[in-house]
Structures are given as structure tokens and as C-alpha cells.
Amino acid sequence: GAVVSQHPSWVICKSGTSVKIECRSLDFQATTMFWYRQFPKQSLMLMATSNEGSKATHEQGVEKDKFLINHASLTLSTLTVTSAHPEDSSFYICSASRDSGSQETQYFGPGTRLLVL
């Protein structure tokens, strides 16, 4: 149990275009989903936290109008990188958590590799 998928697994796009990445919890309902970015040989940096049916909370320094997040259901969250530029090229990883129980944790998706030309 606790499987999280992401689609696509990799994407190449031209500078200035928008890219949408989907994150799905396959066998559980995710009350909260998180979006991370990971540059080569660096750690995961949290970009935003989203709860189903409410606005996402973006971390300091992450432009909310550039990185649009929609958490329309308990099993799906989407990240849209608008007007992508080469510096947005990175590995984007989502995670999902089931509930607020103290022993619960986040389950991570396999990641989406974005290359902006």
C-alpha cells in the first residue's frame, strides 16, 4: 500500500511553454500533498504544500504564479510550471500523506525530470 505515481516521468519542452505534472495516490486518500524540487547532487527542497480543496502554500522564494498547484481531489494534485525557462530544469518529486496521525509519514512518487530547452 501507499503507492504514489507521477506522470510524466520525464518531459522536454521549449522555453516559454507550460508544463503540467500529475501526482496521484493510487491506493489511499491523500489529505496533503507536497511538491519538491531536486537539483543534481542536491537534496530535496520543498516548494509547496497543498491540501485538497484549498489553496496551496508556497515556500518562501517559490513564485506561486509560476508554479501553479491544484489539488482537486484526495488522490490527485497537479503542478504546472508556467512559462518554463532553462533554469527550471530539475527533478520534481511529489509526496502524499494520508492523515495527521503522529506516526504517519509521506510517501514519495518516482519523480518527473523536466528539461527546458
Added chain:
Amino acid sequence: QKEVEQDPGPLSVPEGAIVSLNCTYSNSAFQYFMWYRQYSRKGPELLMYTYSSGNKEDGRFTAQVDKSSKYISLFIRDSQPSDSATYLCAMSALGGYNKLIFGAGTRLAVHP
């Protein structure tokens, strides 16, 4: 100063060795501590999850938390080539379901 410090390595050990991975942190509010394993170009996989201080063992893996020293460790016994990966420590003040702060990750290579 980063909230979580972790030596990025790389760490290279022979098969069968005991591996010790460590993280230090500065935020005394952290109570939940996790270790994730990440293979190249994959998402992190949860290995160990501990709350507060103490030890936790699961098979070849042992996690230790020393809150007084703000220091956590992951030990891998009888290391295998399949253990070659990046190991990330992560911490949270409110629970693993909430905002996690990650270390930089330590790259481990276990050679036959």
C-alpha cells in the same frame, strides 16, 4: 547555517562492512526523524521512522536519535552492493506527515 547538516560523501565501503551515516540539526523542535533511500533518478523510499530519542532496528538497519546532541545516525550491517544509493535524513517538528526538512544526502557505494 543549514537546519540539517549531512556529509554528502561519497562513502565507499566493501561488501559486508558496517556503514554509519549521520546528520546533525539545529532546531530543537524536531521530534520526528526519518531516513530515506534514493536510487539514482528515483523518488525517495522510507527506510526508518523514529520519534524522539532512542534506537529503532529493522533488519540490517538501525536508527539512533540523540536529541541532547541533536544528532541522528543510521547504521547498515552486512552492507550489500544493492545498498548503493543516496541516503537522506529528514526531520519534522509536527510529524512525518507534515513539512520535512531534508539533509543534503550521503552517497554510498558498496563494492563487491
